[in-house]
Amino acid sequence: MYDKNIEPQIIKDYSSLIYKHLHKHPIKKEFHKNIIDFPSSSTIFLLVGDTEIKSWLHNAKAKNFTLYIIPHASNPLAQKYFHLPTTFEELFTLTTKQHYFTYCNEKLLFASAIVGDKIWITNQNLFLSFLKNFYNIRLFKTNITLKFHKLISVSLLIEAGDARYIKEKRDTFFTDIQTGCKKVAAIIYAPTSVIEAFKLRYFLVKKDQKYLPKGIGTLVTDTITITTDKDLTLLCDNEEPIISKDVVIKSVPTNLQIVSGAQKCSKEGKETIRVDRLPKDEEFINFYTKRTLPFLPIAPEEAFADLFKKIKENAKISIEYTVLLLISVLMATFGLFQNSSPTIIGAMILAPLMAPVISLAMGIIRFDETLVKNSFKTVFISTLLALLLALGFTNLFPIEHMTQQMAIRTNPTLLDLGVAILAGLAAAYGYTNSKVGESLAGVAIAVALVPPLCVAGIGLGWGNLDVFYKAFLLYLANIVGIVFAAGIMFYLLGYASKRYASAALIIKLLLLASIFFPLYVATQTVLKEERIYEQIKYLKFKNVTLQLDNIQYHKNGATLFISVLSKKNLSAREKEAILQQIKKKFPAENLIISFKQML
Known part of the structure; x- marks a missing residue:
């Protein structure tokens, strides 16, 4: 059987080759779908395109025909599906095999069926694919029925087809699965954020990966029924797309003996279901099907439970917390008066104040009123206790001497806010990742909360409001920086409230702005002092x-x-000359100049 559009000479040449190998003259007929004319056990050669081959195989699947499909430019899918050689003569070196056909909604499938948005499978330009679909990625609710199982999830798209074909095409996902030749397979793509969608799209190109990433599920079974809650695009073998809500992919046995290069079917394979990396939580399914995909991931409640339990415990004052706080405050105060860096560092590590600050960050980003109240209460009481303890110690030991360690904490700048922000990012990441939790001690040293608070208390004890203000400003800058950055990190890691994430971010930005301006003024003051020192x-x-x-x-x-320090007594004329030079350098400032002779 041949296509009428094929040149007669080509038909004649193939007829000669058939006679050469089978020693029988073939009966040449133009292609038609009616197979009743052919007696049982006929040997049939098809020289037609993929569409005609599909329709003929569908009608002939119950017949005991021996079938040769002649390789031609019009049937590339059939060549790949049946593993045909590139030349006609090589067909006669192959053996006949009984085949199982894969159907998609009662249509024969040579390659695969794609439900959803095909661009994530077919577009080879990852970057352009990502940009074009950036704001339009939307998941759909998916009900999947198998032989013995039912699954409800969400999907961006589903790719299904003959199990051996799908495994060969996406071998990364089936490295440890025997698909068999009587099964169909499906890959479910269900990213829960734009970032994850991009990672999955990149994953399709990476051939060396040996694990299922988050958002991927695989199925191997006899029949897969996919039901969705809205009309979706169904693309079968890259033919004209159709709109459908229900898709059935199944494997169907045939009586046909087809000459092919495919391996003989010796194993049926087992039903395999791997969907543990797909979102199945009902709240998540409802959330993702009602809006476009969020840019950043949102952690599921089960992943959040352990962290949230820890965060809630850290938000409350306990006896253990209070004891550690008091000891760390006293140790820091001793270290400040002694000008001892090791003592102050020990107090930084011992201080538990970072924990409720991180809880406050989580409470704001989650819009959890109880958590915010508890953590704020703990931070407030801790601040008050530290100030009173440092003030009391200063009154007991009235040493009014500003040490270097104290002075360091009375010059807050925007750089300190930057350090606090970085420390907040690291602290939040450490709380969510046990592998880096041991690094939190380094975070505590990097952004010290207790030492500036103690200096503020010392300033109160001295009655020096300037020292109190500057040290307390540094303390507040550290608190706000950590709360802001930790909230951002929790948001990036998916722990933000799905409903109030934007409002929470606005609150954090307002907090940051509230501390930014006084720090900006303080920074300008420090820079001005540096210029004065340089000029002198x-x-x-x-x-x-x-x-x-x-x-x-x-x-x-x-x-x-x-x-003005000199080794000898200066004359009045020399003093006046020095005085005039200094006034010329600082015309806008009030000057109090004292002349001292060095011994």
């Missing part, structure tokens, strides 16, 4: 050294306290 440093006088003792700020500007 470059004022050169013979046998004289200038020393900036202090800077006091007031409404009308700043007052500089400068000492």
Whole structure:
């Protein structure tokens, strides 16, 4: 049987080759679907395209024919499906085999059927595919019925077909599964975020992966029935797409003996269901089917349960927490007065204040009122206790001497906020990942909460509100930076409230803005002081050294306290010359200059 569009000379050549191998003259007929004319046990040669082959095989599947499919440019799918050689003569080196056909909604399938959006399978340009579908990715509710199982999930698309064909095409997903030749297989793609969709799309190209990623499920069985809650595109063998809500993929036995290069069917294979990486939670299914795919992943409740339990416990004050807090505050205060870095570092590691701050970040991003109240209460009481303890210690030991370790914590800048933000990211990630949990001690050292709080208490004990304000500003900057960054990390990791994520982010941005402006002013002050120090440093006088003792700020500007140190007594003329040079350098500042002779 041949296609009428094929040249007569080609038909004649093939007829000669058939006679050469079978020693019988073939009866040449134009292709038609009626197979009643052919007696049982006929040997039939098909020289037609894929569409005609499908229709003829469907009608002839119950007949005991021996069938040769002649390779031709019009039947590439049949060549691949039956593993045919490239030349006609090689057909006669192959053996006949009984085949099982794969059907999709009663249509013979040579390749695969795709339910959903085909672009994620067929588009080879990953980047363009991602960009074009960035805002339009939407999952659909999927009810899948197998022989002995039922599954409800969501899908971006489902690719199904003959088990051996699907395994050969997507071998990454079936490395440890025997598909058999009497089964159909399906791959369910169900990313839960745009980022995950991109990762899955990239995964299709990576041939060296040996595991199922999140959002992928595989099925191997006799019949797969897919029912969806809305009209979807069904694409069978890249033919014209149709719209359907119900798709049935099944394997059907035939009586045909087809000459092919496929391996002989010796194993039926077992039904295999691997759907543990698919979202099956009812709340998640409802959430994902009512909106476009979120850009970032959202953690399921079961993944959140253990972390949330830990976060809730950390939000409350306990005896153990209070004891550690008091010890760390006292240790930090001792270290500040002693100017001892090791003692202060020990207090940083011991201090438990980071835990309720992280809980506060989670409470805001989850819009959990109880968690926010408990964690805020713990942070507030901890702050009050630390201030009172440091103040009391300062009054018991009235040493009014600003050590270097104290001074470090009275110059807050935007750099400190940056460190706090990085520490907050690391702390939140450590809470969600047990593998890096041991690094939290380093986070506590990087962004110390207790030492600046103790310096603020010391400032109160001295009655020095400037020291109190600057140290407490640093403490607040650390708190806000950690809360902001930890919330962002929880959001990126999928722990944000699905309903209130945007509102929570706005709250965190407002918190950040509230601390940003006073820190900006403080940073400008520090930069101004640095410029003054540099200017004094470059004022050169013979046998004289200038020393900036202090800077006091007031409404009308700043007052500089400068000492002029010399090895000999300066004359009035020399003093006046030095004084004029300093005034010329700082015309806008009030100057209090004292002349001192060095021994």
